[in-house]
Amino acid sequence: MTCSEFLAQLDDLIDNNVTVPVRAELEEHLRGCEHCVVTLNTTRKTIEIYRKHEIYELPNELRERLQKAILAKCKKC
């Protein structure tokens, strides 16, 4: 398996969406390719970090104001 072939399956591997034989082939490639190990681990970490950190939080005050405005407009509909 080449690195390009590995990359084509990267998302399915991360999302746990590969069959047992395909997983075995991917793991076989990883045993001999440090670059793909780094790519896999750091891509996983990228997703994890974005999931964990709330970068656009809706502040409570604004949230309440928006909710009130929405419901007031809906009542007029």
Next chain:
Amino acid sequence: MEAFEKLVRQYDRQVFRIAQHITQNREDAEDVVQDAFLKAYEKLDQFQGNSKFYTWLVRIAVNESLMRLRKRRTGRMVSIDEDVETEEGSMPRDLADWAPDPEQMYGQSEMAEILRKTIQGLPPGFRVVFVLRDVEGLSTEETAESLGLSIPAVKSRLLRARLQLRERLSRYFRNRSKDGVK
């Protein structure tokens, strides 16, 4: 009305995040939250029970967000329907490993700034797929439905978005001790 109120409270944070990710503008995101829920309310009778309410709402929010993004970037093409070609390929170039715990390298607000800056650099069509799939946790099918894209298009964008973000974050998170930098 009470049921709708419950839906607003349940999904307003997500709609705000998605809108802010696409428009990158706080005022626009506020308007999108209001308009998306209002549209959803007006069209509630058109809502087909075969798709989840949330997926349907996200679709409305994405369209509203893109409309506002286009207004701000007049003359510049903003579309999620086209396959985005970027000079940045998918092949990883930065192959340095990251520090064992990159989150320890930066404070909370510095980290948020890095993450914001990094994701803002992606084309809107990649950004929105990454946000829906990986941040908001929609399935590939739900993302495709929300964006009006095919499943292969969602998959191809997700891979490129993930790899481009990884590549860009490497600048901040690479394991410096291995380079001899202290």
